[in-house]
Amino acid sequence: MLKSKKAVIITSAACTVCLVAALAACSPQASTTTSDTDTPASPSQTPTAEPVETPEADEFGVVVADAWKDAYPHQYETYKQNEENSPESGKANYLETYPALNTMYKGYGFAKGYEEAASHSYTLESIKATPRVNEKTLANCITCKTPQFTAKVNAEGDDVYTIPFADMIDLFNEPVSCWNCHENEPTQLVVPSKFYLTSLGSATETTPLEAQVCGQCHNEYYFNSEKVTSNPYVGTEEMTAEKMLAFYDDLEFSDWEHPDTGAPLLKAQHPEFETIYGGKQSHMASLGYSCADCHMGTVVADDGTTFSNHNLVSPLENDAVLAECSSCHKDLPSQVAQWQSEVTEREQEISLEIERYINELAAQKDTLSADDLARAQQIHRHAQFYWDYVMVENSEGAHNPDVAHENLDKCEELLEEGFGILGA
Ligand code: HEC
Ligand code: HEC
Ligand code: HEC
Numbered sequence: 561m562l563k564s565k566k567a568v569i570i571t572s573a574a575c576t577v578c579l580v581a582a583l584a585a586c587s588p589q590a591s592t593t594t595s596d597t598d599t600p601a602s603p604s605q606t607p608t609a610e611p612v613e614t615p616e617a618d619e620f621g622v623v624v625a626d627a628w629k630d631a632y633p634h635q636y637e638t639y640k641q642n643e644e645n646s647p648e649s650g651k652a653n654y655l656e657t658y659p660a661l662n663t664m665y666k667g668y669g670f671a672k673g674y675e676e677a678a679s680h681s682y683t684l685e686s687i688k689a690t691p692r693v694n695e696k697t698l699a700n701c702i703t704c705k706t707p708q709f710t711a712k713v714n715a716e717g718d719d720v721y722t723i724p725f726a727d728m729i730d731l732f733n734e735p736v737s738c739w740n741c742h743e744n745e746p747t748q749l750v751v752p753s754k755f756y757l758t759s760l761g762s763a764t765e766t767t768p769l770e771a772q773v774c775g776q777c778h779n780e781y782y783f784n785s786e787k788v789t790s791n792p793y794v795g796t797e798e799m800t801a802e803k804m805l806a807f808y809d810d811l812e813f814s815d816w817e818h819p820d821t822g823a824p825l826l827k828a829q830h831p832e833f834e835t836i837y838g839g840k841q842s843h844m845a846s847l848g849y850s851c852a853d854c855h856m857g858t859v860v861a862d863d864g865t866t867f868s869n870h871n872l873v874s875p876l877e878n879d880a881v882l883a884e885c886s887s888c889h890k891d892l893p894s895q896v897a898q899w900q901s902e903v904t905e906r907e908q909e910i911s912l913e914i915e916r917y918i919n920e921l922a923a924q925k926d927t928l929s930a931d932d933l934a935r936a937q938q939i940h941r942h943a944q945f946y947w948d949y950v951m952v953e954n955s956e957g958a959h960n961p962d963v964a965h966e967n968l969d970k971c972e973e974l975l976e977e978g979f980g981i982l983g984a
């Protein structure tokens with residue numbers, strides 16, 4: 561369905577009437593139907609392929625990727641190409657890229673190690689290797705790392721989240737794979753993460769499934785009082801950094817207390833979905849483009865069949881995708897580079913200001929009035945969250961440059977007020 565829409569955009573981008581009609585014809589609502597499998601809460605749709613006989617599932621009820629090899633060779637082969645994007649392929653160490661992070665994250669696990677993400681092939685290896693896991697870590701940290709954990713939660717209930725991490729992690733051997741986006745029927749898209757469907761609210765009807773399947777993991781989350789993986793919102797209206805902060809404040813939720821300023825802090829995660837679909841959504845989202853349109857694209861195989869590229873790379877590394885963008889973006893790579901450098905340069909500058917603020921507040925903490933101290937600590941909490949929200953979003957500003965700048969503006973305004981209180 562999306563394919564016909566894009567063909568229209570390319571051939572008649574000047575014809576507004578055709579464009580609108582084509583978009584309406586493949587609006588997200590049109591592709592969202594309710595699955596008649598045993599998971600009625602999950603929306604699903606029927607892409608192009610015909611169902612085949614389902615191979616045997618593992619002990620968790622998951623048909624692993626290798627079992628689909630013969631039935632869907634093209635999807636399987638391109639899925640395996642994700643292995644090229646490995647932790648050894650030259651990943652940024654954020655603690656070196658932004659040295660101020662060592663001060664900002666002080667007292668929290670992220671100060672021990674924080675590397676740029678690798679591909680889906682390495683989710684289990686990465687979680688086992690991270691220095692952020694310790695003896696208190698629960699199994700809720702395995703959310704989004706393997707379909708086997710999600711299938712276990714869906715079969716046994718939320719108690720699975722509170723089992724110690726160490727008692728569970730070795731049970732699993734399948735990284736993110738087919739089941740996470742298709743369950744055991746690759747001709748359909750399914751969102752198996754129930755917590756996320758609750759958080760989407762009516763957005764299950766208004767955002768494309770090709771984005772929801774990614775958004776179930778690429779989102780801002782926290783562990784609620786029952787230690788269950790949750791999101792700080794219901795519906796796209798609440799998916800902005802400002803509204804999430806208000807949510808966390810109402811709940812008096814914090815991830816840790818900063819040892820020098822005493823501020824109760826929040827760690828932002830990876831709000832890709834919210835950055836694109838939250839609030840008034842990105843330009844490309846409003847044109848109907850989903851994560852899959854920019855990160856997958858369509859390939860024509862040697863035998864003439866078409867399939868979705870399952871190697872999830874940057875659109876700038878995917879010639880088939882880039883060709884579709886060029887009708888509107890004459891030089892997308894330099895446009896993206898420009899958006900990214902504007903955002904990351906500001907991030908770098910502002911991170912140094914946050915560090916200076918932390919050091920000033922730490923020095924004056926014991927001499928401030930109770931009211932000034934409370935407000936100064938709240939400013940630390942809020943300013944750092946706005947900054948982190950932009951930095952941890954994996955596109956470096958490209959997914960929604962306007963939103964990135966708005967959040968950095970809010971961070972700077974807060975710091976200005978805070979330096980006023982501190983007279984610094
Ligand atoms: C991260 C999510 C994700 C994973 C993992 C995934 N798929 Fe898909 N798959 C998609 C999306 C999204 C589409 C539809 C793309 C579109 O409509 O533009 C799709 C489409 C398909 C289709 C329909 C035909 C086509 O190519 O469009 C088949 C068949 C398929 N996938 C098989 C698989 C198999 C087999 C695996 C595992 C080896 C797998 N998928 C893993 C997201 C995923
Ligand atoms: C079940 C959870 C899950 C789903 C579903 C999922 N992702 Fe991911 N994704 C992850 C995790 C976790 C990582 C980080 C892996 C690591 O570093 O160990 C990741 C990493 C990535 C990366 C590599 C990041 C980099 O910096 O190189 C890309 C690109 C990506 N995902 C895109 C997508 C897209 C597009 C979809 C939907 C079609 C999707 N993901 C669906 C969990 C998921
Ligand atoms: C309009 C096109 C577009 C859409 C829609 C889109 N992305 Fe991206 N994405 C990009 C661009 C451009 C980059 C930056 C690529 C680069 O730096 O080479 C990027 C980067 C990323 C990265 C970092 C890894 C990388 O390859 O640089 C991840 C992860 C990611 N996107 C996930 C998602 C998810 C999840 C969604 C849907 C919620 C999504 N994207 C929707 C265009 C898009």
Ligand code: HEC
Nearest residue numbers: 569842843844845853854875881884885888958959960961
């Ligand atoms: C119909 C015209 C059109 C097509 C086709 C198109 N874009 Fe865009 N795109 C725009 C416009 C207009 C903007 C707003 C910013 C600007 O003026 O450049 C935009 C903005 C973006 C942004 C910044 C985030 C946002 O949504 O504001 C990214 C990233 C992007 N496009 C990537 C892509 C990619 C990747 C493709 C191909 C898959 C593509 N675009 C195809 C018109 C288009």
